[in-house]
Amino acid sequence: MGLLSFLNRKNEPEAGAAAPQARAPVPMAAGPVAAGGAAATATVEQLDYADADAMLCRDEIVDKRHRLCGYLFTAKAGGKRAAPSEREFFEALRAADLAAFAARRIAVIPITPEAVAAQQYAALATPNSMFLIDRRQTALPAAELAARMLALRQAGCKTALCGASMAAADAPLLAVCDAAFLHLSDSSLPQFQNLMRQLRAAYPAMQIAVDGVGTWDEQRMCLAWGCDYCLGEFLTTTDTVDQEAKIDQSRLTSIDLLNLLRTDAEVGELTEVAKQDPGLAFHVLRWANAPSTGHHSTITSLKEAIIVLGRTHLYRWLMVSMFRLGSTHERDEALLEVALARARFLEIVGEDIPQAQRDELFLVGLLSLFDILLKVPMAVIMEKMHLSDAIRDVLLKSGGPYGPYLMLKLLIERSQVGRAAEVALTLGIDPDTLGATSTDAFQWAQEALHHSMGE
Structure with missing residues (x-):
């Protein structure tokens, strides 16, 4: 079966099938709108948009060859609704069949050390699953956190760390890290460049991903400084160097x-x-x-x-x-x-x-x-x-x-x-x-x- 067959697919139910009902959201939390088209007559005043269900969000991960090699998965909710719990987030990933996706592509999944200890990741564990821990959001000693990252590796997954530095206290973590995630806005450009060079020199086997890349110029800059992956809106923005290009x-x-x-x-x-x-x-x-x-x-x-x-x-x-x-x-x-x-x-x-x-x-x-x-x-x-x-x-x-x-x-x-x-x-x-x-x-x-x- 090829791409043409998917482009030809219709949305009508097969013969004998029941008419489709209102689609349920990926299970995270109950929504304020009943199924069956209640929203068709609702207004912003009748239903506060900030109470909408949380949903899975996906940020493209682009490698050095400009390939879309995977996604960073997160869950986002409207302003008034509390963010989904981590357990609900992992349930939503399972419902979305993330394990099948990660059989072919990189799937970066934020996780807390507590969820690692509870093995909530087990159903999503594949060689392409990369679990991302934020160093700034945990008070665990580095040795204990490193042990939990090793547990992920032993389960056949990859580990990633954001918020890490070149401080001696972070060295045990970076030593067991498959990828370090940096954000372009976290420091001045000279400081950012210096950190990337230090990470590349000290951990040559570790991959570096840069988030918050908004333009192709920024993407080229990050690649020149040694990063492996870029995340951000640059992929769907016009490249300024191509303004004089012609259609072939x-x-x-x-x-x-x-x-x-x-x-x-x-x-x-x-x-x-x-x-x-x-x-x-x-x-x-x-x-x-x-x-x-x-x-x-x-x-x-x-x-x-x-x-x-x-x-x-x-x-x-x-x-x-x-x-x-x-x-x-x-x-x-x-x-x-x-x-x-x-x-x-x-x-x-x-x-x-x-x-x-x-x-x-x-x-x-x-x-x-x-x-x-x-x-x-x-x-x-x-x-x-x-x-x-x-x-x-x-x-x-x-x-x-x-x-x-x-x-x-x-x-x-x-x-x-x-x-x-x-x-x-x-x-x-x-x-x-x-x-x-x-x-x-x-x-x-x-x-x-x-x-x-x-x-």
């Missing part, structure tokens, strides 16, 4: 084909455009011959391939393929992962609107990163693509009917749970479903990318 020919050809698909051009015209780029033509044939299409005989002509795929599915697949046509493959693949999760999230939260608009929400999610992907201003991209006014409004002005939907997803990505709940209410969405929707979209994107590797 393969992507221009894809855009031409996308435009023709939206104008109901004849199959012959679509075929002639696809022939202009051998790489694109190869991929169209490959998609048409994928097992997920259900076509049993080998397809060798572009015309037949376009007919088999169908216009809607070909359009979606072409959008995704734009992320895989560039020269910076690792970075573009990371952007695709974020874009797929965005697209799927927007499609799910739009379940009560007409299908045509849901399809456009999916496109908004993918297109929202095209300026970063193609390294050109969004206005230039919009000039080249035939899109509805609603899509153009949200991508150029953050306005129009789709603007609140994209804002909702961006707030969740930034772990602003309270504000996200407030936006959800204005859209008639139960805020307590946001956690489950975010997890569903994340898992869908992970599964799609995992299976696409075998295409």
Whole structure:
């Protein structure tokens, strides 16, 4: 099964299945809104957004090769609701099948020394599970804390430490640490650079992760100083060094084909455009011959391939393929992962609107990163693509009917749970479903990318 099959998936229940009920959030705490659409008539005054359920949040971890190699998992709640307990956090991770995710990717999980002693981590223990302890949040002696970190290692996990220093008291901890987590704002840049150099010199086998990286310039600076991983919003921001970049020919050809698909051009015209780029033509044939299409005989002509795929599915697949046509493959693949999760999230939260608009929400999610992907201003991209006014409004002005939907997803990505709940209410969405929707979209994107590797 490949990525195409996931892009083709519909949300309607299978024949004979019961109609889907209101989605329950990842279990952490009971929410104030009853299932069954109570939020559809609620207002911000009737339901305080700060009481929305806590949800799992995920921060991308990007390595030195610009690969999105894993995530830091945390739980965030609205302002008035107490943060979930650590036990509830671990229950939510198990419910989200984190162990399956960590079988392939790095999963960084904050943990207290008390939870280590109680072995709350046991169900999440994999070679890629990295449990993060904050040195500043515990009064345990270094020797005792080091012993608990060793217990994690003996269980087959990795250990990470934040808040550590080069003080002699922290040496026993760093000696059993697989990764040190630093935050870019914790000190001045000269002090930060000096600490990184000291850590690298004293513990050459230990990895260094830097959080709070907001721009690509900061990411390059951290890499130059010796860090292994960066976390922060830089991945989805425009790189200032790319302002003069132009769209390459393969992507221009894809855009031409996308435009023709939206104008109901004849199959012959679509075929002639696809022939202009051998790489694109190869991929169209490959998609048409994928097992997920259900076509049993080998397809060798572009015309037949376009007919088999169908216009809607070909359009979606072409959008995704734009992320895989560039020269910076690792970075573009990371952007695709974020874009797929965005697209799927927007499609799910739009379940009560007409299908045509849901399809456009999916496109908004993918297109929202095209300026970063193609390294050109969004206005230039919009000039080249035939899109509805609603899509153009949200991508150029953050306005129009789709603007609140994209804002909702961006707030969740930034772990602003309270504000996200407030936006959800204005859209008639139960805020307590946001956690489950975010997890569903994340898992869908992970599964799609995992299976696409075998295409």
